Amino acid sequence: MPKDSNGNILNEGDTVQVIKDLKIKGTSGTLKRGTKIKNIRLTSKANEVECRIGKSTIVLKTQFLKKI
Template sequence: MSDITFKDSNGTVLEEGDSVTLTKDLKVKGTSETLKRGTLVKNIRLTSRPGEIECNTKKVKGLVLKSEFVKKA
């Protein structure tokens, strides 16, 4: 992850372990869950794929989110 920069919807640089907030409601594929706008997600993990972060929520474990749908908390 040396050369990849991860930015949120506002252009703020994201780092490993940051907390983020969802900027829109997101339907989770493969489940009937919808993560609501404003949901706080703690302790994100950066991936090797640009624009994608991994995280866990109370309801969904091993979730991959696009960084364009989150903002740094």
Template sequence: MAKKKYDWYAENNDTNTSEIEVFDANGNRLQSGDSVIAIKPLKIKGGGDIKKGEKFKNIRLTDNPEEIECGKIVLRTEFFKKV
């Protein structure tokens, strides 16, 4: 039986979010479930803006160490600091 076209990607890319180190704007290590605060105002396309000092609770880490999930949106870690 022939392999699917992209089976090599799944075999060679065994990344686990628990092994990835994610850091905030100040260099503090972030973990899933942490709370973060915005360090500058951000404009969101198609939605409201994020104000400086706005707090996000219970973040989730993604496969990309430069991004975190805050509810339904994915945000860059460079604009947030750990509470």
């Protein structure tokens, strides 16, 4: 089961918040601290979740997320 930075279990469709500024590989953009992300999707890896930012889908490590 994937867990956020505080140890809370993450489920399909949860809303999370980014706890650290993250550079997005392959683009010049940065995901700012405090950004809310809705409707996450779980992946086969326990420490990663998939989410949509704008029109692109990215994979984020759960250690940088906080469940809201």
